[in-house]
Amino acid sequence: MSVRVAVECLxxxxxSCLRGRQSVMAAAGRRExxxxxxxxxxxxxxxxxxxxxxxxxxxxxGPPNPLSNMRPIVYRVPPNESELERRxxxxxxxxxDWNHQFWSQQNLTxxxxxxxxxxxxxxxxxLTERDQQGRRRTLTSEEMSVFYKDFxxxxxxxxxxxxxxxxxxxxxxxxxxxxxxxxxxWKRVGRxxxxxxxxx
Amino acid sequence: MYKTQCSRLTGLFGVSLKQKLxxxxxxCKQTAQGLVLPHRRDPSHWMTYQHxxxxxxxxxxxxxxxxxxxxxxKRAAALADVDENDRDENRVQxxxxxxxxxxxVSTSAVARETSNNMTTSDETPHLQVETDEARxxxxxxxxxxxxxxxxxxxxxxxxxxxxKLTALVVTTAAAGYAMAPVAFDPAIFIATCLGTGLASGAxxxxxxxxxxxxxxxxxxxxxxxxxxxxxxxxxxxxxALACGVPGVALLTYAVNxxxxxxxxxxxxxxxxxxxxxxxxxxxxxxxxxVVGAIPPVMGWTAATGCMDPGALLLGGILYSWQxxxxxxxSWNLREDYSRGGYRMMSVTHPAMCRRVALRHSAALAGLAxxxxxxxxxxxxxxxxxxxxxxxxxLLAFRFYRRxxxxxxxxxxxxxxxxxxxxxxxxxxxxKPREDDPASTS
Numbered sequence: 001m002s003v004r005v006a007v008e009c010l011x012x013x014x015x016s017c018l019r020g021r022q023s024v025m026a027a028a029g030r031r032e033x034x035x036x037x038x039x040x041x042x043x044x045x046x047x048x049x050x051x052x053x054x055x056x057x058x059x060x061x062g063p064p065n066p067l068s069n070m071r072p073i074v075y076r077v078p079p080n081e082s083e084l085e086r087r088x089x090x091x092x093x094x095x096x097d098w099n100h101q102f103w104s105q106q107n108l109t110x111x112x113x114x115x116x117x118x119x120x121x122x123x124x125x126x127l128t129e130r131d132q133q134g135r136r137r138t139l140t141s142e143e144m145s146v147f148y149k150d151f152x153x154x155x156x157x158x159x160x161x162x163x164x165x166x167x168x169x170x171x172x173x174x175x176x177x178x179x180x181x182x183x184x185x186w187k188r189v190g191r192x193x194x195x196x197x198x199x200x
Numbered sequence: 201m202y203k204t205q206c207s208r209l210t211g212l213f214g215v216s217l218k219q220k221l222x223x224x225x226x227x228c229k230q231t232a233q234g235l236v237l238p239h240r241r242d243p244s245h246w247m248t249y250q251h252x253x254x255x256x257x258x259x260x261x262x263x264x265x266x267x268x269x270x271x272x273x274k275r276a277a278a279l280a281d282v283d284e285n286d287r288d289e290n291r292v293q294x295x296x297x298x299x300x301x302x303x304x305v306s307t308s309a310v311a312r313e314t315s316n317n318m319t320t321s322d323e324t325p326h327l328q329v330e331t332d333e334a335r336x337x338x339x340x341x342x343x344x345x346x347x348x349x350x351x352x353x354x355x356x357x358x359x360x361x362x363x364k365l366t367a368l369v370v371t372t373a374a375a376g377y378a379m380a381p382v383a384f385d386p387a388i389f390i391a392t393c394l395g396t397g398l399a400s401g402a403x404x405x406x407x408x409x410x411x412x413x414x415x416x417x418x419x420x421x422x423x424x425x426x427x428x429x430x431x432x433x434x435x436x437x438x439x440a441l442a443c444g445v446p447g448v449a450l451l452t453y454a455v456n457x458x459x460x461x462x463x464x465x466x467x468x469x470x471x472x473x474x475x476x477x478x479x480x481x482x483x484x485x486x487x488x489x490v491v492g493a494i495p496p497v498m499g500w501t502a503a504t505g506c507m508d509p510g511a512l513l514l515g516g517i518l519y520s521w522q523x524x525x526x527x528x529x530s531w532n533l534r535e536d537y538s539r540g541g542y543r544m545m546s547v548t549h550p551a552m553c554r555r556v557a558l559r560h561s562a563a564l565a566g567l568a569x570x571x572x573x574x575x576x577x578x579x580x581x582x583x584x585x586x587x588x589x590x591x592x593x594l595l596a597f598r599f600y601r602r603x604x605x606x607x608x609x610x611x612x613x614x615x616x617x618x619x620x621x622x623x624x625x626x627x628x629x630x631k632p633r634e635d636d637p638a639s640t641s
Contacts, residue, residue, distance in 0.1 A: 050343070051343060052343055055345070058345045058346055058347045059345070059346035059429075059432075060343050060344065060345055060346060061343070061344055061345075061346045061428075061429035062342075062343045062344075063341045063342065063343070064416060064422070068417075069416045069417045069422065070413065070416060071416070071427070071428070071429055073346065073429070074343075099413050103413065103417060106417075106539065106541075107417070107539065110538075110539045141534070141603075141604065141605060142550075142603065144534075144535070145534055145547065145550055147538075148534050148535060148537075148538035148547050149538075149547055149548050149550075151538050151539075152537075152538050152541070152543060152547055152548060153548070155541065156543075159479055159541035160479070160480065162541070163476070163479050163480070163541075166413065167410070167476070170409075170410065170412075170433070173433070174409075174433050174434055174437055177432070177433070177434040178434055181434065
């Protein structure tokens with residue numbers, strides 16, 4: 001890991017001299033950035049890889065997590081947050097964490113079981129994991145489809161439960177979002193009315 | 201190198217240094233000018249140890265406080281730099297069970313068994329330019345404010361409503377209207393198309409709203425607006441309501457209540473039946489086929505006001521068409537469906553998947569033959585449509601026998617042009633109305 005960080009530090013130092021931002025981004029891709037000296041940070045483009053501080057006006061959405069493919073969100077914290085807004089924020093954060101946990105586990109399990117299946121199939125055929133050129137041996141689509149079907153059948157109940165829970169959470173979050181939006185609109189209309197009344 | 205003392209490197213020592221540097225110039229890729237100048241510049245521009253790497257690669261030379269770039273050689277070296285580091289990265293990333301790049305590597309490895317050597321990126325039916333993808337991937341790797349950019353809204357809405365699919369749905373509804381044996385009324389026609397388009401867009405938006413975590417895990421769908429956070433879920437639902445309610449209202453009041461009812465039923469079927477069923481049972485494909493069959497029926501009922509056998513025939517053609525179309529598409533997405541927890545025939549019942557695709561491809565020819573019997577078209581229609589029907593049946597048969605990625609892909613792409621062609625041929629062979637001798641066929 002430290003080698004990787006060091007490599008990326010060098011990459012960033014080298015590229016900080018270059019004009020082309022495209023090549024910078026292409027090189028960096030989706031990797032986590034290392035901590036840079038303040039001088040280098042000035043030269044970097046404004047958009048960074050770190051979660052920004054919560055803003056008062058908008059949410060921030062980040063890059064997809066490599067394990068779960070879920071995008072983390074830093075929710076906005078308005079200066080005088082109402083009870084409804086706090087509840088909404090907590091609900092969304094909770095659902096985000098729950099989603100991340102489910103999908104990380106799902107993707108990890110899938111990857112592990114798939115590799116185990118490939119190894120066992122190759123062993124049954126009497127082949128080594130890598131061929132003469134050192135490339136990993138692969139199975140045909142037909143052979144892999146046995147694994148895919150098996151994985152789906154094994155996890156059927158888990159998926160059904162996840163589905164039900166996801167629909168429930170999604171709908172309640174959206175409903176609460178609507179309530180918050182209407183509440184804020186009502187407050188703003190009320191404030192405008194109060195402001196207009198002394199003038200009339 | 202001490203910056204202060206180097207300023208004294210003029211005179212004899214400077215000359216000898218210059219000669220040495222010039223001497224090794226031809227061995228380097230830089231010109232002598234670039235080598236010599238650094239030691240004369242002011243301290244802020246002096247060469248430090250990084251610049252001594254010029255012997256290995258090209259880079260931007262800082263000359264007289266201006267950035268000078270060599271376009272072609274620098275880029276080659278720049279890419280070499282990138283590759284060098286990427287190789288390190290890739291070596292680290294290939295540790296199994298850590299990162300999804302492993303998934304992509306093994307997915308593309310599985311795909312290598314076909315003669316075409318295509319990667320998973322071409323499973324999307326719509327061809328994507330590589331540079332756009334690379335750019336999007338780059339922008340994706342950053343934190344972005346979840347603010348609605350008004351300038352981006354048309355593009356976001358287009359993707360939210362799956363505009364190309366909606367356009368196809370509107371085309372089938374228009375074909376249904378055109379095939380109906382009534383005089384052409386432009387106002388009703390436009391109202392039908394608009395209403396169907398709005399209803400379809402609303403249904404697609406709700407579908408995307410429900411499927412955010414699943415879409416984010418599948419390659420084909422991970423660039424959808426809700427997944428990328430370009431708009432909030434509430435925004436998507438509001439937009440769907442803003443499209444769906446006027447769409448159905450337009451169909452009900454400007455066209456006729458039956459068409460409006462069918463539109464509303466279709467939205468409900470798609471969002472509340474097909475979308476949840478996708479994760480529960482393979483019956484979702486049949487439900488989805490009904491959803492696809494309803495628009496031409498809507499077009500017909502918009503024209504005539506009642507559900508004639510001709511409407512059901514057109515609906516039947518669309519229903520049968522869905523199977524070769526979808527089964528072929530899903531064949532190459534089996535890994536993604538399995539990982540995402542979608543229950544599709546291609547994963548759970550592969551043999552049935554191919555059988556059903558073949559059966560319904562053959563049924564298309566049968567339905568085309570039934571068209572003159574029901575008075576929808578003349579007898580020429582089954583004849584002129586025979587070549588394309590036979591071709592899709594042949595491809596479906598090859599898919600049935602070979603069951604490989606190439607035949608699935610061919611069948612899918614054939615289905616994309618087969619449907620518009622079939623509808624066009626039906627339109628040209630439409631039975632002229634007996635009551636109006638001057639009617640166009």
